Amino acid sequence: MDAIDRIILGELVRDGRLSFRDLAERVRLSPTATAERVRRLTEAGVISGFHAEINLAALGRPLRAYIDVRLRPGQDHAELERDLLELPAVLAGAHVTGRWDYTLTVACRDVAELDELVMALPRSYGVVETNTRLQLRELRGSGVDALCALVKPK
Numbered sequence: 001m002d003a004i005d006r007i008i009l010g011e012l013v014r015d016g017r018l019s020f021r022d023l024a025e026r027v028r029l030s031p032t033a034t035a036e037r038v039r040r041l042t043e044a045g046v047i048s049g050f051h052a053e054i055n056l057a058a059l060g061r062p063l064r065a066y067i068d069v070r071l072r073p074g075q076d077h078a079e080l081e082r083d084l085l086e087l088p089a090v091l092a093g094a095h096v097t098g099r100w101d102y103t104l105t106v107a108c109r110d111v112a113e114l115d116e117l118v119m120a121l122p123r124s125y126g127v128v129e130t131n132t133r134l135q136l137r138e139l140r141g142s143g144v145d146a147l148c149a150l151v152k153p154k
Helices: 003-014 020-027 031-043 077-085 111-125 143-150
Strands: 063-071 090-095 102-108 127-134
Touching (some): 003 031, 020 031, 077 090, 077 102, 077 111
């Protein structure tokens, strides 16, 4: 990976819908050479996919929250993971270290739906304790750009 590949990755993180022509202008290569670099990055597993960014508020789920979950000792993690990820409000979950077992990222219609979800966790999923935090606003950094800068050219 060289400096041009890092620029390509940064541009695609900012706008994954860039045409090869527009991306080529930004990296000062031909569209064919740019497309070949994107293909190689994809084949190497550096680019694992292209995704749409969804406006959850426009879909009726404006309330974002993080729910930390601690399980009852002996609880089956695989079963819990499968069941939680099937809930409509759950966007993602992470198995974490420390006091909590999981952190769930959720998008709810309103506080009532969030409350219902939090109350259902101990009742139906073997959860013994939760900690819920509301997302006030989302910050987007240049972490991927910084990560790409760490990659040394061959």
